[in-house]
Amino acid sequence: MTLLSVRAPRAEAVTLCLFDGEAETRVPMTRAGSEWVAKAPAPGTRYGLRAAGEWAPERGLWFDPAKLLVDPRAVELDRAFEYSPALSEYGVDTAPLVPRAVMPGVLPEVPQQPPVFKRGGLIYEVNVRGLTMLHPDVPEGLRGTVAALAHPAVLAHLEKLHVSAVELMPIAAWIDERHLPPLGLRNAWGYNPVVPMALDPRLCPGGVTELRETVAALHARGIGVILDLVFNHTGESDSLGPVLSFRGLDNAAYAHAPDGSLINDTGCGNTLDFANPAVRALALDTLRHFVRHCGVDGFRFDLATVMARGPGFDAAAPIFTEIAADPWLADRVMIAEPWDIGPGGYQLGRFPAHWLEWNDRYRDDVRRFWRGDAGIGLLATRIAGSSDVFGKDCRAVNYLAAHDGFTLADTLAYEHRHNHANGEDNRDGHGENFSWNNGVEGPSHDADVIARRSAFARALLGTLFVSTGTIMLTAGDEFGRSQRGNNNAYAQDNAVTWVDWEGRDRALEDHVAALAAWRAERDLAQFPDDGAWHALDGAPLDAARWEDPATQGFCWSEKSGAARPTGLRIDRAAPYAGPWPA
Numbered sequence: 001m002t003l004l005s006v007r008a009p010r011a012e013a014v015t016l017c018l019f020d021g022e023a024e025t026r027v028p029m030t031r032a033g034s035e036w037v038a039k040a041p042a043p044g045t046r047y048g049l050r051a052a053g054e055w056a057p058e059r060g061l062w063f064d065p066a067k068l069l070v071d072p073r074a075v076e077l078d079r080a081f082e083y084s085p086a087l088s089e090y091g092v093d094t095a096p097l098v099p100r101a102v103m104p105g106v107l108p109e110v111p112q113q114p115p116v117f118k119r120g121g122l123i124y125e126v127n128v129r130g131l132t133m134l135h136p137d138v139p140e141g142l143r144g145t146v147a148a149l150a151h152p153a154v155l156a157h158l159e160k161l162h163v164s165a166v167e168l169m170p171i172a173a174w175i176d177e178r179h180l181p182p183l184g185l186r187n188a189w190g191y192n193p194v195v196p197m198a199l200d201p202r203l204c205p206g207g208v209t210e211l212r213e214t215v216a217a218l219h220a221r222g223i224g225v226i227l228d229l230v231f232n233h234t235g236e237s238d239s240l241g242p243v244l245s246f247r248g249l250d251n252a253a254y255a256h257a258p259d260g261s262l263i264n265d266t267g268c269g270n271t272l273d274f275a276n277p278a279v280r281a282l283a284l285d286t287l288r289h290f291v292r293h294c295g296v297d298g299f300r301f302d303l304a305t306v307m308a309r310g311p312g313f314d315a316a317a318p319i320f321t322e323i324a325a326d327p328w329l330a331d332r333v334m335i336a337e338p339w340d341i342g343p344g345g346y347q348l349g350r351f352p353a354h355w356l357e358w359n360d361r362y363r364d365d366v367r368r369f370w371r372g373d374a375g376i377g378l379l380a381t382r383i384a385g386s387s388d389v390f391g392k393d394c395r396a397v398n399y400l401a402a403h404d405g406f407t408l409a410d411t412l413a414y415e416h417r418h419n420h421a422n423g424e425d426n427r428d429g430h431g432e433n434f435s436w437n438n439g440v441e442g443p444s445h446d447a448d449v450i451a452r453r454s455a456f457a458r459a460l461l462g463t464l465f466v467s468t469g470t471i472m473l474t475a476g477d478e479f480g481r482s483q484r485g486n487n488n489a490y491a492q493d494n495a496v497t498w499v500d501w502e503g504r505d506r507a508l509e510d511h512v513a514a515l516a517a518w519r520a521e522r523d524l525a526q527f528p529d530d531g532a533w534h535a536l537d538g539a540p541l542d543a544a545r546w547e548d549p550a551t552q553g554f555c556w557s558e559k560s561g562a563a564r565p566t567g568l569r570i571d572r573a574a575p576y577a578g579p580w581p582a
Contacts, residue, residue: 022095068095076208123163123164173201229286367400410487458576468524
């Protein structure tokens with residue numbers, strides 16, 4: 001007999017709730033230590049959980065049998081989450097408000113193969129919904145879904161850019177932050193999940209099968225798939241948030257201060273406690289699930305410092321050891337966003353040697369150089385692999401822009417954020433973006449302004465594509481995507497975040513494709529030991545020129561037979577960055 005098991009060590013009773021339409025049948029579960037078990041329902045059955053016990057939030061006890069709870073290990077839901085204030089109110093039956101988990105059958109196992117993606121390649125960051133909502137060649141009914149990534153028009157674009165892997169922003173089922181519905185807004189990014197394995201029905205209506213088939217289609221073109229996972233918090237938020245899953249079953253999954261209050265190292269109201277073995281076990285099972293049953297190549301971890309907190313950051317945290325020892329996970333691509341907002345949260349360069357890390361130092365220093373307030377020495381360090389951060393083993397994921405912050409085009413068109421549409425009086429989002437508007441704030445018809453922005457866009461992109469390490473491009477930045485100056489567009493599920501395929505800058509797109517083709521022929525994972533730096537006039541760069549703020553650029557050339565025979569050229573005055581000679 002197959003058993004369904006759920007962790008709820010402090011509950012007094014747990015009930016399995018089976019649904020036929022809206023008719024609910026309640027089956028008492030049996031305690032087995034910290035778990036509760038019952039006979040697993042038949043595949044395809046819709047179910048939820050109810051937990052009884054003491055309601056004392058001030059002591060971390062949130063047991064309310066009126067709350068229908070989602071199984072933390074659910075892999076499929078019958079509908080998306082929708083926020084309602086009733087989800088937080090004691091004694092209110094939430095069965096009409098909460099998705100039901102769908103009992104899976106036996107999931108096919110994907111043959112174990114090495115990741116398609118290799119270090120030094122190009123990662124293409126994708127907002128799954130936003131990428132294809134306006135794509136004219138993708139059928140309307142397919143737009144905005146994971147399956148749309150396998151459409152021939154999308155695959156052709158990825159191949160044109162020589163994309164090594166797509167990195168999918170969160171596709172696990174999420175719930176809107178509670179302040180958004182009253183503003184008429186909804187979460188467009190997905191960084192507010194409830195349970196880690198269940199795919200959001202809005203993005204992946206075909207569930208695990210849809211993701212597996214899409215991964216296979218991308219793999220057939222030599223393109224890997226990396227999932228962006230949020231293991232740092234859940235959408236249950238702070239103490240005023242909804243009771244949806246962990247909170248009503250095992251609130252100890254969240255980190256708490258000695259006084260019992262929630263620790264908020266994420267800025268999202270709660271923090272999952274990776275010092276708790278049960279939390280790590282669920283995270284590991286989630287990773288294995290997506291590798292075994294979908295064939296994904298790896299994972300990017302949002303606010304990854306949380307995973308190594310216990311409560312302080314530990315570079316030898318158990319989760320790292322457990323991933324490295326797991327036969328399904330040891331060879332997967334692991335990428336950290338190496339910071340959170342907790343004490344000592346910025347940990348760039350301190351993750352395990354086999355992990356890659358988002359390099360925000362690269363983003364900021366490259367922008368500063370082209371804006372005119374950083375010297376060539378700093379830029380050369382970033383291009384050569386940021387050895388000041390990572391040593392000789394370049395583990396950097398270099399990027400100019402990501403989902404969070406200005407797009408590349410907006411970096412050159414706005415000096416200030418314009419986030420009023422988010423409903424927070426323009427207080428949200430980064431205040432310092434190292435951006436410059438080239439003379440006019442926002443859109444311009446001035447030919448000189450347009451020309452300067454175009455030249456700098458090419459210079460920035462050229463810098464990225466000649467840089468050592470793995471590089472990342474956010475979808476649409478290759479052809480001038482704008483978010484109208486919004487640098488925190490998480491709440492804009494509309495044309496602000498949807499990629500405008502009809503209005504794209506095709507000349508810029510072709511320029512990026514040429515850079516990508518050049519890079520695809522070379523191994524840029526590590527900076528070569530030989531070669532030489534030169535001034536733009538060909539003379540060797542001495543210390544005086546390296547340190548002179550007036551020095552506008554440099555060249556780097558290789559010895560015969562090296563991996564990059566064409567070298568590179570950087571000229572701020574032109575501006576130009578790219579393969580050398582130009």
